[in-house]
Amino acid sequence: MATTLANAPADLISKVQFTPAAGSNHLLVSSWDTTLRVYNAGSGPGSGHLLTSVKFQAPLLDCTWEKKGSSPSPIAFAGGLESRVYQVDLETSQKTIIGPDHQAAVKSIVYHEGTQTVISGSWDRSLHQTDPRTDRSISTSLPGKVFSMDSVDNYLVVAMSGREVRIYDIRSIQEPVQIRESSLKYPTRTVRCMPDGMGYVSTSIEGRVAVEFFDPSPQVQAQKYAFKCHRIVDRLAGIDTVTPVNSLSFHPKYGTFFTAGSDSTVCLWDYKAKKRLKQYQPLAHSVMSIDVNFDGTKLAIGTSDDSYKEAPLINGPQPAASSIYIRDLADSECRGRD
Template sequence: MQELTELSSPPFDSISSVRFSPFNSAHLLASSWDATVRLYDVNANEQKAKFDQRAAVLSCCFQDGSHAFSGGLDTYIRGLELETEQTFHLGNHDDSISSVHYATEISSLVSGSWDRTLKFWDPKSKASQATSSHTLPERIYHMDLVGHTLVVAMASRLFQIWDVRNMQSPVSQRESSLKYMTRAVACMSDQKGYATASVEGRIAVEYVDPAPEIQDKKYAFKCHRQTIDDVDHVWAVNALAFHPLYNTFASAGSDGMVSIWDHESKKRLRQFPKHHSPISSISFSHDGTKLAVAVCDVWDEGEEASKQAKRPSIFIRALGDEVKVSVPPFFLFPCC
């Protein structure tokens, strides 16, 4: 594979989510505001399947090599049969579904919604009823799940951390360390913590363990900023993803840039060349050899700018040593 490959047949409208398969590093899902979910073979650079839906799709995820799920503005959770391109109705929320994740450890789909509920579903059930439903204090905007650790980002800068093996109550509830609206959340590969990002060009690194000596390690830093003609430009950080092997993480923003960070040494390892438009979503392949980058309008420049936006693109970047912590870093995090 070339260092950077642009996929053919991208969605026609903004891309809400890209997700690599946890079983096959060549398979990638992309959900879009054009009301589709597409399956790509990134090695062959071809679209293998397309699922048309009734409204914008905000999130998608794999269950296994042949099944996936999606949710969006029409409030329905759909199961996607990847080999036959058939769909089925698994359930629904009372408002738009912002995020779906498959919890392998408990064989359940987890969905979060603007209706302030977190629901769990048995994909094998034909009842179209959630196995459990949990009312949260605010609308759910973003979620990430690694192993049994689920981090939920809500409106009003609230976060809840859950252990999906025991849903009696959240492990903890916190307020964001960042002052402005949360734009992304990603769990560390070792489940010890997570990163969050905001519209103000900042990232916070947080830890799950409530012990004071662990909480003292959390921090925030400025990023996705540039000084042009003595004017400071600040872009939203729209996407975060942790590398599955090295636990470094990538950030992507409305500046069209992707950076790789070592959160333990607090250093930037690499910054890739700028893309033509903002970046809405990123995903590492399960073997850590590829990074999918969704490049599209994210509507943060207003309606007129959106009318002039280019068609969305999905790029696949082949990765090397730049994602390893052993690479000599060249950039210290700026202070908070």
């Protein structure tokens, strides 16, 4: 059963993310309507409502929480078409620019707890790693536009245009420790690292998911694989419509993961058993972003009307408003197959 949050963005949702700390179900949401929002996505009194919103000058393409120990932080980071990264105090709504501006949109932002730094990846083919405490930054040039990034332990995975993937040690991002070609034939939509630190999973605009591992040894690399999903099949007409896999989120306890696509569905996978565990009922619009909370008991689902891809706004109808759903997750629901 899913509940719907009030006061969802009117425009496309770019990211939903639960606070990465126990005891809090605050949900951070960035969108193309230039607003960063925080909701109480818990189950108790006062839940389901907007807590605060902060306006910017241009659409936001990504956001992330600060993480310091086990306590929730009121600090978040956001960026987008302004080509800069902001530190946002969500208690006061104060915004502070951190690090140097990029020369194009900021597409992805990662906060690394170990170094307490913020890494931003841009369409200008660069990374900036900034310490918000001192505002000191290190910049690294890339061969392609950044499409998605994620980190685990000291690994930073950067997926770019041209199907290139670079893996960095966050403690020294001047040079990558590995350079790879994506296993996916078409552009990457999102990349997420496995909670156990063994590898990462990426998705593409062509309805595929790839499971990859960090260890470069031939024995481990032989275990990588890809599969297709989030396709709309019309068996009578014999038509297989491919849709982008827009988002992915791991369950923190079991390591199974959820995927979300423009076919308006969410699926749950056991990548070790190479099995789909569940496909949830389709929603009204494309699922743009999903996230599992800290203890694995809730799934946030952000949906938006992305029909503009087929009918441009100047010709097509006004897009429908976005929605945010919170689904309770049973422990048995998310456990992989033995």
